[in-house]
Amino acid sequence: MCCLGLTAHAHDGPVTHLVFPRYFSILDTSKGFDWIVLQAVMERTSAKFGPFTLSASPEPVSIPRMLQELDRSDGVINIIARATQRDLEHQFQPIRIPIDRGLMGMRLLLVRKADLPRFASVRTLDDLRHMSAGQGKGWVDTSVLSAAGISVVESPRPGSLFGMLEAGRFDFFPRALDEAPREYDVIRKSHTDIVIEPTLMLRYPLPRYFFVRRNAEGDRLAERIKAGMEMMIKDGSLAALFHKHKGPLIERAEIRKRHVIELRNPMLPPETPLQRSELWYRP
Template identity: 25%
Template sequence: MVEQLAAGTADFDVMFTGINQERFDKLLTVPIPMQRGLLGHRIMIVSDESAGKMASIKTIEDLKGIKIGSGTGWPDTDILRQAGLTVEDSKYDNLFKMVAAGRIDGFARGAAEPFLEVGSRKEEFPNLAVDSEVLIVYPFDMFLFLNKNDTERHDILLSGLQKAYEDGSFMAYFENHPQIKEVFEQAGLDDRVRFEIDNPLLPAEIAAIPDQYWHGR
């Protein structure tokens, strides 16, 4: 889809996806993280059997000793690997099966994602749960991308998001969104063993985005 949007042959105008240097170079990026960086706060979907391993993780060396699942082609997969972690990549749906079967110890998900995902798969995978012990953090999020020539639409989106921050409507919507509320009510982000890793795929222009647009800064 990136190539289609870049070439002007896509049947859509705006793409909502994670940031990396390639997407930033090929497309026009609206430089405001749409989930305030929560996508870069990774918590694990685990099995009943692997949950004990998570409870024993206290150091980065401990973290390197488990097998983490992540999607094929996702920027996250490269970020985790470049941090020296052991990563098994596969298609999204396969990763739930891999955790349930014990082929990987956890499936790394953005903080707003795993509760709904596990809840909707309880019948198929009754041994899956959301880990409560470990948090992996790196600067990363979902952004809006457009064709390089679509500057007018880009400027409208950027201006609208900036105004939504100024008048408080962005934060009001964000904090009251059911998935986001679930994160802060259930995830216990401040109560986990926290590992901060670098994101070498993050464009310098995105790294320089003001702190007001990122959670926890």
């Protein structure tokens, strides 16, 4: 795949080459919001830190393969964007600014049409515990749902979860507020029994960060990315990008019409900047 961006060589320093993972997904994740933000951050810091290239991995990779690549000092992938957890922050270096302002922790439910009456009567976590959820293998949400007492069915191939839901292998597939409508638009014709449940939303703290290696290269990347994101927070350009790309999806979700069930995230690191209100989206 071609590069997303290459800065002008006005700076005499070395070129920083960034390669991010392409995922197995029904969506084109190579053009996702994570990388739009990273492109803007790198452009914003080019005067101080120098030119850069930004490109996707040649082939889609699984989550285990992605983590293996980042763990190797000679791995092709040298930056990822993931929902955080303690083990991940121990292994890699997080830039603790939520890319999506915490939207990943706001979950809409994909369900079977026939089950809409069942979900319409759900008002508490105890009610939800009578249902089972579907998740991809290795997703952080599995720990959150399991800790809440919800039965979870995992699949190593996330794309298969829609068919598994339709076949009755589990009862709901929780997707981030900005993922659910986009994925539904893709699968609605091939999985006609699946709909977005209109009355509920799960919410738990789940920041999505950029992660780099814990080495000298990673230290330089982390310094640059953090500096750029802080600049964009201060001047409002990061919030502007968020509203441009996420605003229509947030409106479509009609959050104010939904009953919110709060869950605890037992995997949330204590260093999570929950006190910085400017980093988080609150309806």
